[in-house]
Structure formats: structure tokens, C-alpha cells
Amino acid sequence: MRDDEANVVVHGDGLITAEDAVAARRLASRAGRWRLVASPPTLLMLHREYEPGGDPGRVALAGDIGACGGLLDIINLIKASSWTGALSVTARNTRRTIYFRNGEVRTASSNLAEDRLGQILYRFGIITRQQMDQALAKVGPGSKMGQVLVQMGAVTAPDLYRWVTRQVEEIFYALLLVREGEFYFERDGKEPAGANLALPTQSLLLEGCRRMDELSYFRAKLKSSGVVLSRREDAKPPPELSRVQHELLELVDGHRTLAELARLSHLGEFEATHAAFGLLQAGLIEVLEGPPRREAGGAEATRADLEKVVEAANWLLHAAYDAIAARGEGDRYREDLHTYLGTLGEFGVLFESVRCAADGGLPSGQLVDRVLAASREEPLALLLQGLDEVVRFAIFTADLAPDAEQQMRTRIAEVVSQTGATPSRATP
Numbered sequence: 001m002r003d004d005e006a007n008v009v010v011h012g013d014g015l016i017t018a019e020d021a022v023a024a025r026r027l028a029s030r031a032g033r034w035r036l037v038a039s040p041p042t043l044l045m046l047h048r049e050y051e052p053g054g055d056p057g058r059v060a061l062a063g064d065i066g067a068c069g070g071l072l073d074i075i076n077l078i079k080a081s082s083w084t085g086a087l088s089v090t091a092r093n094t095r096r097t098i099y100f101r102n103g104e105v106r107t108a109s110s111n112l113a114e115d116r117l118g119q120i121l122y123r124f125g126i127i128t129r130q131q132m133d134q135a136l137a138k139v140g141p142g143s144k145m146g147q148v149l150v151q152m153g154a155v156t157a158p159d160l161y162r163w164v165t166r167q168v169e170e171i172f173y174a175l176l177l178v179r180e181g182e183f184y185f186e187r188d189g190k191e192p193a194g195a196n197l198a199l200p201t202q203s204l205l206l207e208g209c210r211r212m213d214e215l216s217y218f219r220a221k222l223k224s225s226g227v228v229l230s231r232r233e234d235a236k237p238p239p240e241l242s243r244v245q246h247e248l249l250e251l252v253d254g255h256r257t258l259a260e261l262a263r264l265s266h267l268g269e270f271e272a273t274h275a276a277f278g279l280l281q282a283g284l285i286e287v288l289e290g291p292p293r294r295e296a297g298g299a300e301a302t303r304a305d306l307e308k309v310v311e312a313a314n315w316l317l318h319a320a321y322d323a324i325a326a327r328g329e330g331d332r333y334r335e336d337l338h339t340y341l342g343t344l345g346e347f348g349v350l351f352e353s354v355r356c357a358a359d360g361g362l363p364s365g366q367l368v369d370r371v372l373a374a375s376r377e378e379p380l381a382l383l384l385q386g387l388d389e390v391v392r393f394a395i396f397t398a399d400l401a402p403d404a405e406q407q408m409r410t411r412i413a414e415v416v417s418q419t420g421a422t423p424s425r426a427t428p
Contacts, residue, residue, distance in 0.1 A: 124268045
């Protein structure tokens with residue numbers, strides 16, 4: 001993977017300085033006179049003034065994205081022109097990059113947690129949360145997630161190749177769904193390490209278009225992967241039901257979310273949504289209006305469960321802090337969050353003397369101690385409502401994308417579902 005983390009700072013007086021050593025080296029290699037080119041507010045473009053024998057520059061295309069599918073023409077052009085290079089798409093603090101060789105997709109990279117190999121394997125039900133956490137603890141400079149999972153026996157080498165390919169496909173499809181952001185295409189012969197795939201761009205575009213069309217249609221009934229589906233007892237499956245729909249129907253129990261069904265069926269979110277929509281159309285299942293109800297006297301959340309809930313919320317709090325710290329306002333945000341925690345009225349007892357960590361997260365052990373001290377009967381419900389207040393503040397302050405909030409809530413729903421407990425108050 002190429003190093004795309006080099007950062008520079010544009011100061012109020014117009015001076016530009018390198019924020020890290022990588023940026024300094026890159027700027028030093030481009031010493032000379034440059035012309036500032038008009039560009040979108042979140043994209044800075046420079047063009048080297050002509051020097052005989054000099055490098056004319058490598059950015060072939062750049063601009064902003066104003067609608068879902070806005071990159072279709074750009075990718076078609078890269079394909080038709082047989083270009084080699086990297087197409088990067090940025091939106092707020094997110095970035096996805098597709099690498100091409102002669103117009104065909106070679107590999108992809110992303111700085112989003114949801115696009116990492118471990119997360120994709122988990123979402124498709126190939127590995128468990130425990131296996132993913134164990135592998136993450138072993139990943140280091142000399143070992144990648146895929147290699148660690150093979151060594152653990154969680155996947156085989158052939159499986160790894162297939163799922164790395166799926167990872168690239170999923171990043172490609174996600175890139176097509178970006179509604180707002182900026183893009184730039186760098187023409188060069190450089191490829192990141194491991195760019196040994198060869199995926200047909202035209203086939204990916206066709207599948208991506210199908211997903212865009214169908215997903216917008218599905219979302220009219222299935223708002224997100226966090227919805228809970230229930231089987232209608234009076235409905236009988238018709239003979240024309242597909243094998244995939246039959247298998248998904250068997251997993252619907254009135255408690256599982258669509259995300260859980262996608263994982264258990266190994267279908268992934270899109271195909272599971274597709275199958276679930278067909279079951280809805282056939283009148284075999286329905287979407288529950290509220291959270292699933294469990295029988296009274298069900299399981300109670302343990303201390304470990306409560307800490308997992310806090311860590312699920314911390315995933316979003318870390319993302320919020322990263323976004324704010326990138327604007328140079330991290331210290332002020334932590335102070336603002338501490339002040340806000342002291343204004344939460346009925347939930348103030350949870351956050352008294354609690355301060356966020358350097359990465360913007362909440363100390364799970366300390367917070368759970370206060371929750372258990374405040375409510376022995378319904379600690380889970382109290383914790384969920386308190387965290388909801390905090391994450392709403394973080395989302396607003398960091399201006400996070402809506403999908404970040406949905407991911408966090410899906411994570412929390414998974415933890416709550418595993419406890420078997422039923423909080424009497426609404427969950428985040």
C-alpha cells in the first residue's frame with residue numbers, strides 16, 4: 001500500500017509547511033515554482049510551471065462528486081483509455097483508492113475500518129468477533145491480517161485469496177455509492193505492495209450499477225442493516241422461492257438484525273438485503289417497528305457485556321476525535337466533551353469525574369463501575385441512554401457521515417443481542 005498519510009498545513013498567512021517527515025520528503029522532491037489551480041474547497045491543486053525537460057505533472061483528472069454514481073464516467077474513461085494509476089476518492093476524513101493497470105483494476109485501499117479485511121470476513125460470517133480480535137492483537141509491521149488468520153487456521157490460503165478479491169470488490173462498489181466528495185486520478189506506473197489481482201473493470205462497473213439501482217429500491221422497505229425481521233407464522237413459502245431465500249428465511253427469528261442475518265448466512269449485506277426484500281414482497285416476513293421483545297426474566301447483561309457496549313460506542317468516539325484532531329482542535333474537543341458530560345442532568349451520575357482518553361474514547365471500566373453503582377436493576381438500559389447522549393454530541397461536533405452512526409448502532413445492537421437482555425428503554 002502506498003503511503004498516503006503525508007500531511008501539510010496551510011497557515012493563515014499563506015505559508016505551507018510539512019506536518020511530518022513523509023510530507024517533507026515529498027515536497028523536497030518537487031522543489032520548484034508552482035501555480036495554484038482553481039479547485040473545490042476541500043481539494044488543493046498545484047501545477048508546475050513549465051520547465052524544459054521537467055516533469056509535466058501526473059494528475060490527469062480531478063474534481064468533485066455531486067451525486068451517487070458520479071464516478072461512473074470517470075472510471076469508464078480510465079478503462080477506455082487503458083490508463084495506469086490510482087483513483088482516489090475523499091469525503092470528509094475518509095479516503096478510498098482504486099489502483100488500475102492498463103484500465104483494469106489491480107487492487108484497492110481504504111482508511112475506513114469497515115473496509116478492512118477482518119471486518120469484511122466478520123460481516124460475511126467467515127470469522128467470529130473473537131477470531132478477529134485475536135488476529136488484530138497479533139498484527140504488526142511484519143504480519144498482515146490475512147497472514148495471521150491463515151496461521152491461526154481461521155481461513156485457508158485459497159480462502160484468503162478469494163476474500164482479498166472480495167475486499168477489493170466491496171471497496172470498488174462503496175466508492176461508486178459516494179454522493180459527496182472529491183476525486184483525483186494520478187497517472188503513474190507505481191502500484192502498492194500486493195497489487196497482484198486482475199479484476200475486469202467493465203464487470204465491476206456493471207455489478208456496481210446493478211447494486212446502486214437495486215439498493216435504493218430495497219431501502220424503501222429495509223431502511224438499514226440494523227432493522228429486525230420477524231417471520232409471519234401464517235405465511236407458507238411458495239414453491240418458486242430460491243434456495244438463498246429459503247436459507248435466509250430459516251434464520252429469521254424476530255430478534256436478529258439484517259446485519260446478523262447477513263453474517264450467519266454468509267451472504268453479506270447486499271445479497272442478504274436482496275433476499276430479505278424478496279421475502280418481504282412474498283409476505284413471508286415483516287419488519288418489526290421497535291426493538292425485539294424477549295421474555296421477562298431473560299438474561300442479564302454482565303460486566304463484560306457492558307464494557308463491550310462502551311467499546312462499541314468508543315469506535316465512533318475515536319472516529320469523531322480523529323476527524324476533529326485533523327482540524328487541529330483535538331485538545332479543545334476533549335475539554336468541550338468533558339464540559340458537556342457535566343451537563344447531562346439525569347445521566348450526570350454516570351459521567352461524574354469521567355474524562356475521555358487521549359484518543360477521544362471513554363474509560364470503559366470506570367464508566368461501568370458508575371453504571372453498576374447507579375442502577376443494579378437495569379444497568380444496560382441506563383448505559384445505553386447515557387452513551388446515546390454522548391455519541392450524539394460527538395457526531396454533531398465532528399460532522400460525521402450518517403453511515404458512521406449506523407455502523408456504531410449496529411455494533412451496539414450486536415452486543416445487546418448477544419447478552420439476551422431486553423432493556424426497557426430505547427437503545428441508541
